[in-house]
Amino acid sequence: MTVAGLPMEVAAEGLPARVRIHEVGARDGLQNEQAVVPTEIKAEFVHRLVDAGLPVVEATSFVHPKWVPQLADAERLFPLLGDLDPxxxxxxxxxxxxxxxxxxxxARRIAVIGSATESFAKANLNRTVDEALVMFTPVVARAKEAGVHVRGYLSMCFGDPWEGPVPVAQTVRVCRALLDMGCDELSLGDTIGVATPGHVQHLLAALNEAGVPTSKLGVHFHDTYGQALANTLAALQHGVSTVDASAGGLGGCPYAKSATGNLATEDLVWMLHGLGIETGVDLDRLTATSVWMAGVLGRPSPSRTLRALSHKE
Incomplete structure (x- = not known):
């Protein structure tokens, strides 16, 4: 692999000066793998991602091993990250x-994950939307009492494989409930990748009208229909400055079979750097990390930027 190229920087008006990339590859990415990645490899993956300059790297999930066996080693993994800032x-x-x-x-940062739709709440949590919110309420309260930062993920914000397009008001209601229970920030998930830029901006405007500030919102796009970067740009134009991405485009969702990979972090960084937006991420190191992980998993990455840079002469 040769040294990564750099895009020409041409800034666009009205975009954030800096974007915080919320890296989800080590959790959301690896949870969907058929094979279980060894704990030591996961620890090295997280270390490499932090070393590449990613400010936030979601490490694992403390879900019951029965439901996500790929992350059953959370108790073994987290101590291996003890040299990193929790x-x-x-x-x-x-x-x-x-x-x-x-x-x-x-742990000093936790996340809960709810659903905007009843079908996915049943599939993912075996509860109704409102029953899940009731379950999360004491979790969030206890975390805040312990001084822990809480993120609220919301799946199926734009479309659901069983229910189809999701009414904006339905998504807004659940977002408002998560904030009201004490979540510090929200991540709006396009779990099956059906969002388009106009839908993204319409939802963001509706959330603002409901009293949800843009500063508390992040976006989490999947690239099922090739819309993830376009949707990200639409969110940036609205003022969103937190974007979820997965190194090498790893991941999907084990409970939504139509959910393909997350937005690849390399593709996101290439676009952001081309727009002159600061990320703190070293694209060379990030690319090397994703090439290494693709080798561990035994298959090429879907990231177009990664493929272009890793084969660049």
């Missing part, structure tokens, strides 16, 4: 028991 290593917790496990290991 404020940069959020973990997913599904319930009170998951929170207990995370706090016992010193």
């Amino acid at each position: 404020h940069r290593l959020p973990v997913l917790v599904p319930n009170d028991r998951g929170l207990d496990r995370a706090l016992a290991l010193g």
